[in-house]
Amino acid sequence: MKIGVFGTGVVGQTIAEKLDSLGHEVMLGTRDVKASMARVDKDGFGRPPVKDWLAAHPKVKLATFAKAASHGLMLVNATSGAGAMDALKMAGEPDLAGKTMLDISNPLDFSKGFPPSLSVCNTDSLGEQLQRAHPKLKVVKGLNTLTANLMVAPRTLPDTHHIFLCGNDAGAKSEVQGLLASFGWKNEEMIDLGDITNARGTEQVLPLWVRLFGTLKSGMFNFKVVRAEQGA
């Protein structure tokens, strides 16, 4: 399938690499292609600059947000939280309307250092903001509660673990579930919380996530919802 992935950072690269390996036609979207291609340093996660990464993944294309949106029959938002609203605005309504978008972004505010706070939370969420700004886009919030390497390789962990999906369109959620199943997620590991307002719940997990990252000295963990057995 033709898939547009917004964002060239660690999440965008990791998702694009996985989609490419599964045979999808992937186009990465960025604000300024020339500026992205001019970068020469690794990012804060040790990922290579996008120019080197593209050389190693020759089937993946880099283009503007607008072109990536136009290319994709399905979209993935892997921008930073701070860049998400602008990225979708630059993508443009005509190329977003009617499409399913998996939104992985989190509204993290690092302006006061680590751990970050949230730039929107509690009575609103970034997922809702994106949905409100683009009512014809089918936003499915998901994968935003774990590190990129585990998003695309859930079986790396030695146990069942869970992700949380939400969005207003049942068909779009099914489409995302299908894609994530191809990443290795089991159906029972993808918990559908309901409409997009539930992004308030999943985005607000990040403040615990970043603290566990600090305590465990690793991002290679995820949450499992352990339930009482029937009748307990």
Add this chain to the structure above:
Amino acid sequence: MKIGVFGTGVVGQTIAEKLDSLGHEVMLGTRDVKASMARVDKDGFGRPPVKDWLAAHPKVKLATFAKAASHGLMLVNATSGAGAMDALKMAGEPDLAGKTMLDISNPLDFSKGFPPSLSVCNTDSLGEQLQRAHPKLKVVKGLNTLTANLMVAPRTLPDTHHIFLCGNDAGAKSEVQGLLASFGWKNEEMIDLGDITNARGTEQVLPLWVRLFGTLKSGMFNFKVVRAEQGA
């Protein structure tokens, strides 16, 4: 040990019952003893009115917050989030100073219905507010991320699962860990996140918790932090 438990609701009753069963001398603290004893209806969780509950637990005493604070060599705050600051104010500084208090309360705001939002979050937390208001009290935030029945009976769940502790005083955290171990918590299930500012992380889990409660139609679940195996 003499323990003062603030709050007569489902959390206070459940904690007090467990402490009583373990042989501790428990005093429940409430705002207005006469008003508490006058209640005749079950609460929203189906718990009996405190008068009936006390009749069934004759060793547990009911008194004012001030008397419960004076009684306890260790304290537990099991009030609602909305009532926590007032409860501690009524308890009074002299009887709080130097003591360890396990703070289970969450700043849930049900004024707009279910699911609740938070009355404080992100750049502050209720745990921090209580600690700032009573600098000589040793606040340990914990047990606030799961339902009362599981707080006191963690082995009800068929798997390892985790709770998150934080607070500024290492000795107080050890004291709480010792108490929780007597409830059945394994040492490796109690993750120490650091100082009390980490309550921002654990209190902000509640918006996901309440949504999972809605989705799973049960509160009998908890989070397990699943980690990659060494070298993964």
